[in-house]
Amino acid sequence: MPNESFDDLTRRGLLTAGAGIALGSMLPANAPNAERSNVYDMLGVRYVINAGGTFTNLGGSLMPPEVAAAWVEASKHFIPLGELQDKIGERLAKRIGVEAAMVTTGAAGALQLAAAAVLTQGDPKKIARLPDATGMRNEILIQKSHQSCYDNRFAAVGAKVIVVETAEDIKKALSDRTALMFFMNHAEPDGRIKRAEWVALAQAAKVTTLIDAAADVPPIERFTEYLKMGFDLAAFSGGKALRGPNDTGLLLGRKTIIDAAKKNTNPNCGTIGRALKVGKEDMVALLVAVERFLKLDHDAERKEWERRIGILEKMLAEVPTLKAKRITPAIANHVPHLNLTWDETRIKVTPAEITKALAAGDPPIIIARVHGSGDQGILISVFVLQEGETEIVGRRLLELLR
Helix, strand or coil: CCCCCCHHHHHHHHHHCCHHHHHHHCCCCCCCCCCCCCHHHHHCCCCCEECCCCCHHHCCCCCCHHHHHHHHHHCCCCCCHHHHHHHHHHHHHHHHCCCEEEEECHHHHHHHHHHHHHHHCCCHHHHHHCCCCCCCCCEEEEEHHHCCHHHHHHHCCCCEEEEECCHHHHHHHCCCCEEEEEEEHHHHHHCCCCHHHHHHHHHHHCCEEEEECCCCCCCCCHHHHHHHHCCCEEEEECCCCCCCCCCCEEEEECHHHHHHHHHCECCCCCCCECCCCCCHHHHHHHHHHHHHHHHCCHHHHHHHHHHHHHHHHHHCCCCCCCEEEEECCCCCCCCCEEEEECCCCCCCCCHHHHHHHHHHCCCCEECCCCCCCCCCCEEEECCCCCCCHHHHHHHHHHHHHC
């Protein structure tokens, strides 16, 4: 069934998943009059209203019914895992329009496997040695402003991070030990070297490039934009806007490198990525999530987000000195947000106090900042709010700001 639609499969899955989907229906994402007796209550863990965005520590996103159904359907059979990864990678590459693809354990897993691939080039002896990368090309160039907590994914495979700031720094740092030039996409405005120049410098030196674009879809064009620009590899999260399982990601790009990445991970034993196990259920569910995303009416989706923001603006219009501004970050989390600021000499509450009070309420409401949204006031994301939650957020904000 290489070209068959998954619509029938997921429809069957919804009808036959039984207790798994029944439990899912008990988790209605905090609708205001929802039945509160569910697995989280049994565990004593409060579920929250997510007005922050698709953050990993809140579970990423929520899988749509057809994605959850595909996950359950995939759980019913045994399969050769390596063959499934190959077949799903081929289908993803064809659907997205890239040379090759593989499912990973989040975008962070994609970074680690990409590094392992370029260090070992798929050589079994080198694969077995990691994280001992002695004698290999094992240096990765990163701009200082692009460093993050994800740099340790490179250290985990035995790579050494070389920090640069200018084109001249790169030229001095390049050597026969340089394996990779890494670009953190949401940090582009903060660095002195922009995407196009970074790629040009790497291509001139014949060095592989990797871009972290974890939260950079939508828009849908981002899947291919950076590879067309010249990057060899791009990493995306599967559990954010794609609405696949929270523990999934995508590595897209050159087939030879992705083939080497597969050799460095599960189900192959004795590899640095053996623990980065992607189950058959996650692979199938992410494939269905990507295919769903590619077919979505993204204009209609954006209008719905704007409508939710309009509800909040109307509810809060009576608050004196309150200024509401719509913000869409340029790169990551490229969806409409609402930024609220006020005169703190008249409304005697700080943004930090509002944030804390929202989280302490019942139900807890979580807000946060995203890269590219500034640092003024508070930021409200309507991206993953469920039915009825926009009004709950508006009423709570009104209580706190009056």
